[in-house]
Amino acid sequence: MDCKHANEHLVDYLYQELDADEADRIEGHLRQCEGCSDELASFESTRRLMQKLPLLEPSPSVTELLLKEAARAVQPEAPGFWQRLRAGMRLLVLNPAMTAAAVLVLVLGVSFYAYRQTSPPPSDGELPVPDEIGEPAPVGGPAPATAAKAPQVAQTNLDRQEAKQQKEAEGRAGAAVGDKVVLAQPAREPAADMPKGKHALTLDGTRPKTVAKRRVGRRPAARAKPRPTLRYRKGPKRANEAFDDLDSNALGALGGGGGKRDGHKKSGKLASGTESAPRPAPAPAAQAEEKERSSAASAWLAQARKASKVGKCEQALRLYHRALEEDPGLRRTVGPEVRRCAARIGLDGLAKAQKQLPLLAGWLEAEMSEARRREANQQRAARKKAKPAKPKAVPQAPAQRRSYSSPSAD
């Protein structure tokens, strides 16, 4: 081995990166060659010197931080609420079909719920017929379906089924003479009182005198002064107005009986002179009375819908009025139905009804102005038809046309 070859491998030898045979050969050369041996010694000396340079020690805080971070990174952590929510949202965002499906389900659900809450009767036979109206003429005591109950649809359906069954069972207990049907007491009243119940009425809207007397006797304060007209907010409906009912119902359900009434009080959109000051803790008797009233309101409402269905619109309006007298909280529910009935009774009927039914005055007035507008339009159209058709316009004279042509053309 010559010095050149040894020098080439000196660094390898210094750092012991040679295999045993090669290292032996280098060592043999180094024993013979003083120059290469000195070179190696100087490198070893430099290395030893450099190894005496003190080294920095890592800061304990850095070590601690890194260990914590390392432990946290491999720690299996259960996804929290926000992580799961974020994951769900990511899924929705990444999958447009799922987003569309979720929106569709939401819209359908809300629409169905709102529809079941309002359940307007069909005006032209195209809308689905609610259960109460589809029934044969009820002569028994209708059970309160939704008025003072929790707002869940399922519960409402159950109540309706119960009411149906009770109606069938008690159908023949009520008296029916001609077209005058006497309503029995609500289902919770004793059966013996049914024909003479305080809510009894005839379908033409007149209340039996004995019943009226009894009502006056029981609630003199409510009857002593004339019932003031409820102020109802006019103008276009808000898009989310259907939710107001849901909220008020929910509030009512939370607060116990009389949910709609309480809900409207809280929403502050309906100002009623008949509403007394808020009663934080109504007495049991008052609660029972309130319950009774809302049951009665449901009965009136059912009758009104039936009358509306069979085309007796004026009568239906009177029945709606009765229902509102019992439970002003029904205003939102019956509003569209009242408008539909009012649209079918003509201007004279409207004027008459407006005098007699102060609680419906707002709707009737609106409908009257609408009817007047329709009538004016019809008259205008009739006048137009009556006038002889004008002769067709004479074609423009050539001279007039020339005025637009270029002078050079002449």
Added chain:
Amino acid sequence: MTQGHAVALERLSDEELMEAYREGNARAFEHLLRRHQRPVLNFIYRHVGVESVAEELLQEVFLRIIKGAASYKRTAKFTTWLYTIARNLCVDQSRRAKHRQHVSLDQPVKRGETDGARLGDMVANGGPAVDRQAIGRELQQRMEQAIADLADEQREVFLMREYAGLPFKEIAEIMGCPENTVKSRMRYALERLRQELEEYRDLAEAVQVS
């Protein structure tokens, strides 16, 4: 964690420890950290020259290891990965501090004075006797300066070989150059250091640098 487990982890290679950490054993990472943080810190420190910056970069290196643990494959050598990260961070830092000026300890405290107090005289003491301390401090400064004066490639090879004990083959992999080039750079680095510290060679044998 029992003593037996700790010993068992101590015997594992870097790659085995990394795999254990990836599978959720945080103690495996602790072993890795204790094994490598000191040489990596000094590698970085000799590269960037500022202790606080070196600590920040050390932290960053191991944070990247933690983040990348999930994608680590055992076929890759852990130290190659580790020093590649460290080197890249050092290069980035050097670029950022390109115009950074080193303050020499020989620089006068007051500008314009040529024979007044020097910065080196104001360095906190508390070590050995004055003579040995003076010699030791001076030697240390010269050694540090000699390392700093090396060409970047030579310094990197020297630091990885001397501080981290990486074989030339691995250094070549980290630096992306042939192994022979790495050996040449090592030889140039040793020759340069020998030249710079020639006058201290005898002294170095007698004086313990503190």
